[in-house]
């Protein structure tokens with residue numbers, strides 16, 4: 001059987017690092033909605049109802065379909081739920097919906113084999129399809145390792161046979177937190193382990209001439225997820241494969257955090273031209289997910305169209321720029337912060353990335369204008385209180401405030417205005433490249449110079465006076481702006497320049513309504529800035545979005561830094577989106593836990609609906625709150641269950657006691 005045409009990209013994980021170019025995968029048939037090839041990037045989500053509730057599941061599926069889902073995934077924890085998929089499918093078809101259904105399988109090959117005869121696609125998790133995890137560290141000899149693979153083949157091949165016979169597609173969906181003991185023992189919970197976990201199953205499918213596959217590499221940590229997908233593509237291409245990719249950040253949480261985390265992971269890969277279907281996992285109603293996925297994906301529909309019109313490039317003309325990752329010290333498969341110097345203790349080197357916001361049109365007569373930048377003014381005490389999300393710099397352009405600024409908040413002015421300031425303490429100039437070269441007064445300990453990626457090849461750049469007061473503010477007006485800015489970092493590295501860089505992006509949402517523009521800002525800025533931060537680029541970020549409230553910009557900026565793990569300013573919740581296995585109301589529980597723990601900066605709390613998949617999926621969390629039965633919760637410290645099956649009425653108090661015992665509790669203000 002044909003294995004599809006694979007464009008050879010030796011040592012690469014994407015077509016181009018400089019132009020938007022979609023990595024073309026083989027087309028996979030899934031009912032009447034094929035995926036991969038030249039098909040659009042498909043949108044999907046998963047129901048949260050009990051699979052035995054036929055009408056509830058059908059009605060929720062219809063809401064999801066109406067919101068934009070092109071596939072609907074439904075959990076099948078055992079044979080009875082798998083069988084009930086037939087009733088759900090019948091009712092959906094009866095109501096006129098032909099949307100393909102995907103059965104979600106964990107641990108139950110017999111349920112998978114039933115479901116594969118009914119639905120258009122099954123999802124299996126290679127970490128737990130044929131294995132129960134004991135978290136044992138075993139040193140396998142090669143023969144023992146092969147023996148394990150043979151055992152898995154015996155369990156897995158019947159499902160492949162059914163899929164072949166019924167024309168059912170399969171997703172091999174690896175999860176960072178639920179890798180098998182075998183994979184963990186040999187590779188650890190690394191991106192490489194995730195890739196190998198999927199590759200073992202793919203190779204078995206190919207041995208049986210079954211190619212109707214889609215692959216995913218999910219993690220709740222966007223950095224790990226991005227690295228795993230990139231490594232997967234490189235590995236697949238090396239083995240002559242090009243299966244479609246299902247993109248998702250698992251347990252992303254809810255609200256702003258969930259959107260930002262999802263966009264950092266999914267958006268980064270879409271920027272690389274990877275991804276054939278997107279599922280955004282939010283701890284919200286499932287119909288809230290599709291609009292987020294659509295907003296992420298639509299940017300590339302637009303981008304491809306514009307690029308096509310502009311250059312009429314054929315696939316063979318893909319830009320294989322000589323400027324590749326292999327010419328820089330940068331690796332797309334591991335995090336390494338770009339080395340920069342410390343600019344006079346303000347920015348760079350080991351310091352956390354700085355946050356800049358604009359206040360040029362604000363009312364600079366009232367100190368409370370700084371509340372939205374994280375400096376809460378008390379008129380009574382005539383004093384500012386700083387929080388965890390207080391910005392580092394405000395840009396005032398040419399406006400002069402008529403009140404005293406907080407002592408640690410740095411102000412940026414256009415050079416001509418800065419020059420005239422009587423007191424320049426904590427005030428710094430922002431120059432154009434030309435302006436900096438011509439300036440007669442650069443006495444500030446910090447000089448910020450606006451630059452665009454193409455400037456690096458200019459004569460002006462070559463004549464820049466270099467000293468440790470210089471920091472670049474990197475802007476772009478390119479259609480594929482992230483790649484444009486990434487090129488600048490590669491070139492800086494090639495030139496051996498360690499000048500700190502603040503990444504600036506400007507967004508214009510003025511024609512959109514307010515709800516949408518807030519979400520779009522979160523998604524687009526997280527994609528564009530997050531994609532650079534996950535690769536270790538950037539000493540600061542600056543989001544310029546006229547028409548959007550400063551407080552939204554401030555919290556988006558800190559959210560992006562948190563999601564990329566480059567600056568931690570709040571508690572992190574790793575909460576699953578819930579599904580038919582969920583044993584309590586995830587949304588209410590998450591809100592309840594958040595209301596009592598949101599002041600515990602840096603702590604990661606996993607909130608999982610079920611025990612089956614929970615402990616593994618929250619591998620990244622410090623503490624876990626996992627459903628273990630009706631009204632029963634098991635609490636975890638890391639991967640260890642420390643209180644089992646306690647009443648949900650006391651579970652939050654018990655969780656706080658454990659945090660307290662560990663010395664990690666602080667009283668809220």
Ligand code: SF4
Nearest residue numbers: 576579582609610613
């Ligand atoms: S952890 Fe949550 S989403 Fe995952 S299987 Fe359990 S209930 Fe479903």
